[in-house]
Amino acid sequence: MDVFLTTWKTNFLPPFLEPLLYLVAMGLGFGVLIGQVVYEGQFIDYIKFLAPGLIAISIMNSAFFECTYGSYVRMHYQKTFDAIIATPLSIEDVITGEILWGATKSLINSLIVLAVVIVAGLASFPGLIVIPFIAFLTGLMFASLAMIFTAIIPNIDSFNYPFFLLITPMFLFGGTFFPLSVLPSWGQTTALLLPLTHTTNLIRDLSFNMLLPVDLIGLLYVALLTVITFFVSVHLMKKRLIK
């Protein structure tokens, strides 16, 4: 517990502001044009459809940003990892701490977005009570995934690649801004490979109180990807740092 608290740095401003801006701009703006969308056979107000997607985005952005740029700065520029592994802690402890911290940031930021969503009446009990747990869990997944890039990246500018090739496509096609059912079937299948799609689905279905079989698959996907990316990232980090 103690480990990740130490990496506490007070800079969690933008990651929740961005989704809130989208909520206003897209939700209110587009909402007027679009009106309602069909999701899982039901007609839903666009802004209500959009809100869970933005919670998911805030989860993804927070953890991914923290465990790429944030971790890289601590590792490479501030040599914090070197300082810590001279104490009884090991590199596994350090990476675990970073990932827990990334997930904690996802939790904090998504709670802020969630609070706005609740106030705006866009999510309902009791499903929304589970959302913070899902936020933390999927936060762990995005943090571990980010840590893999941090372990292999040659310099800080190279983070452009995972952001452009992974985060931006997920942002747009992860079931966030439109129902995936409008995509051709190959598009839907591809979207289901993306971690954000499952995050969005889980959170959306929870905020609508409609758990579907696909959500269990989503949960399994999240658990599995988290475990795999966690071990891969620890392994790669050891390779990078232990010489």
Add this chain to the structure above:
Amino acid sequence: MRAVIRAERLRKTFDSLVAVDNIDFEVNEGECFGFLGPNGAGKTTTMRMICCTSPVTKGMLEVLGMNVTENPREIKALIGVAPQENNLDPDFSVLKNLTTYARYFDMPRQIAQDRAKGLLDFMHLKEKADVLIPDLSGGMKRRLIIARALMNEPRILILDEPTTGLDPQARHVIWDKIRELKSKGVTVLITTHYMDEAEQLCDRLVIMERGKILVEGDPKRLIDEIIGMGVIEIANPSKELELYLEVRGLASERVNDRVYIYTHDVDTVNRDIMSNFSITFSAMRKATLEDVFLKLTGRGLRD
């Protein structure tokens, strides 16, 4: 005397580069032990293996009776490390750097706070407790790194070039503190490029080069055995003088336009030379560890 660090045929390679090449040494409890050697000799690499932050390639390395490969956590809890490279946290204040570090040792908050304050006092950093790291001078940073290494009240303190880049005052403060710690029974391991520092502080030392240990021993004895009592330095020696030195069997070394004569009997040798040759410049001085170092490792620059 009990050995607190034992290395046998210790070896470390980075791909094809041999950084530490089958070295043996023992560090005894309560002594100050030095690692000297030119850049790239393998000092830091050896230190990092002792600190359990760099895996041993081959050989045996024991710290406080425990193997570095098997018990890194236990060993790291009992040693204090001040690395060559500054890795203080720039986002935290001086005091917070110490208390945060203490958390990694699972130290109760109150104890950490008390110790941190005590150590800031000890290292003359009390007034700087609330200052951020980027606002410290180089000497203050080095002192803080040593203070940080002392947070867990280590039995062995490992200092990798603690005084590099510091002014004479700051160096003397650090020397005083090292002596004070030694008198409290802390074993100190130190690397340095300052020969006077090693001569002043170390009970025993090794001189390394290209991963190997060239000599080991008490600095006074090494000077005595390898160089002698004193050195006579003569500028622009004539061919005749060099021949004379050879015939008399005097240990000497020619470096550019100077010749250095190493001898136990500086006065007599100097008098003889002065009466037989016309010398434009000569100087006599006590032999130092620097003479030993240069004689053993040569005068060429390392790449």
